[in-house]
Amino acid sequence: MFRKLLFPVVLLLSAGFSLFLPGCKPREEELQTSGALAFSADTVKFDTVFTNLRTVTKRLWVYNRNPRGVNVDLIGLDRPATSAYTLLINGDLKQTATNLFIRGEDSLLVLVRAKLPDNGQNGAPKDYVLEEKLNFRTNGQDQHVLLRSFGQNIYLHDDVPLACNAVWTNDRPHVLYNSVVVPVGCTLRIKPGTRVYAHAGAALIVRGTLLVNSPADYAPGTAATDTVKATNTDIVRFSGDRSGEAQYATAPGQWTGIVLHASSRGNIIRYAQIQNATVGVLLYNPDNLSPRPDVLLQNAVIRYISGYAVSFAGSKSTLDLGAGVLSVAGKATMENTLFSDCYEYAVLGIGGGEYALNYCTIANYPATTSVRSTASLTFTNVAADGKTKNAGLTLSLKNSIVWGSIRDELFLDNYDDYSAGVSIQNTMLATERYAATANAPGTPGLAQPSLNNLIGTYSYNYPSFKSISTGPSSDYRLKADSPGLDRATQKAAPLLLRDLLNLPRDANRPALGAYHTTK
The missing domain is CATH 2.160.20 (Pectate Lyase C-like)
Known part of the structure; x- marks a missing residue:
């Protein structure tokens, strides 16, 4: 009889305690107040960028290697309003993002594109390098990834x-x-x-x-x-x-x-x-x-x-x-x-x-x-x-x-x-x-x-x-053994005196094709 009454009592006590005890989060969702981020690259590079034209899109992965989650206070460019770079942060088109939570052992994706302004369309042509920092602040720590474009007008x-x-x-x-x-x-x-x-x-x-x-x-x-x-x-x-x-x-x-x-x-x-x-x-x-x-x-x-x-x-x-x-x-x-x-x-x-x-x-x-x-x-x-x-x-x-x-x-x-x-x-x-x-x-x-x-x-x-x-x-x-060489008596007019490489074509022994020389 005692055992039959014990089970309802335990069930009621468990329900009562659940009203006062906090919920248990998985470890990776718990917030920690220390630790920094890791990145798939320290520099995002764009080679031979033509001015006034958008580049291809490059990916930057941002990793939280910590066992618990971190809150990223800021992701932003040095000059967000005038930057030549455009960001897509975790699927949102924005130049600056705040308060982004990354679970433990998880990551977020930043897509980067560039559109370089003309660097001398009306003056002397020149190549140039355009650099800007992409900044991250996490748990009071500042980190940076360099965005670099090699441009040409x-x-x-x-x-x-x-x-x-x-x-x-x-x-x-x-x-x-x-x-x-x-x-x-x-x-x-x-x-x-x-x-x-x-x-x-x-x-x-x-x-x-x-x-x-x-x-x-x-x-x-x-x-x-x-x-x-x-x-x-x-x-x-x-x-x-x-x-x-x-x-x-x-x-x-x-x-x-x-x-x-x-x-x-x-x-x-x-x-x-x-x-x-x-x-x-x-x-x-x-x-x-x-x-x-x-x-x-x-x-x-x-x-x-x-x-x-x-x-x-x-x-x-x-x-x-x-x-x-x-x-x-x-x-x-x-x-x-x-x-x-x-x-x-x-x-x-x-x-x-x-x-x-x-x-x-x-x-x-x-x-x-x-x-x-x-x-x-x-x-x-x-x-x-x-x-x-x-x-x-x-x-x-x-x-x-x-x-x-x-x-x-x-x-x-x-x-x-x-x-x-x-x-x-x-x-x-x-x-x-x-x-x-x-x-x-x-x-x-x-x-x-x-x-x-x-x-x-x-x-x-x-x-x-x-x-x-x-x-x-x-x-x-x-090559020297080609049957197309030395077509002395077979040549058909008109003879072209120079070949594809502008080298002289032997008028008496012309080879077939665009190249007369074998060297």
């Missing part, structure tokens, strides 16, 4: 038509935002050594004329040692505005590219490098108007190109495909030009057009070779609508190398419609489709002896390039 071209007959110089970088337009009847002249960086989705649209390192602006020497190397300061460079970051240096599809409208005439691109785009150069003439938009590419390098299913900074490319040169019924002349690491096409001609390649090297080995399924050189007289056949397609391919990671690097769609306008001579070509010694319906026989082509049994490096790798360490000059 720029010429910003943001969704505007350019002044007629504009000239871009190399005193500071030019950055493209959105669409930058060269108006009809006007010229954009880009001087030696100019650097052009394009933001995600940006395009340089030329309705007039584009002159890049034109002969009037740049004439390299003619001595045997006057080499124009890849590091030459006179080369004009087009790239994505994040190409300075290792993960984006060789990434394609970061910007749209150079677009030559149907009204564009007389374009020249010399001693230039175009990379990281959806298309290197797009000639857009969907109505097959005459005269065609045209471009002369000389001593140029076009690389890291792709448009297929490309997404960058949250925006998908508006094109389904990418090419080093993509021509919709345009006219493209290419000399001493290297196309490399294009994920789809090196040159794609749609809806007819006029194409000439002489002493060019197509070395199409993108980093992800498994994605490639299209021939590097592809031509069709079918218009962009996929139905209409346009009259007229001419192709001259001479003294060149066309090789890559797939077996057929040339495709001539509806060849019989324009066969009279096709001439392929003295070229090293990866092809099984056109490897016969005689023509057949719809299929030229490019191994005919009179054409002097090298149609080798496919291997990954039949041309014997010096180095094939993913990225800028590739070297597409020929």
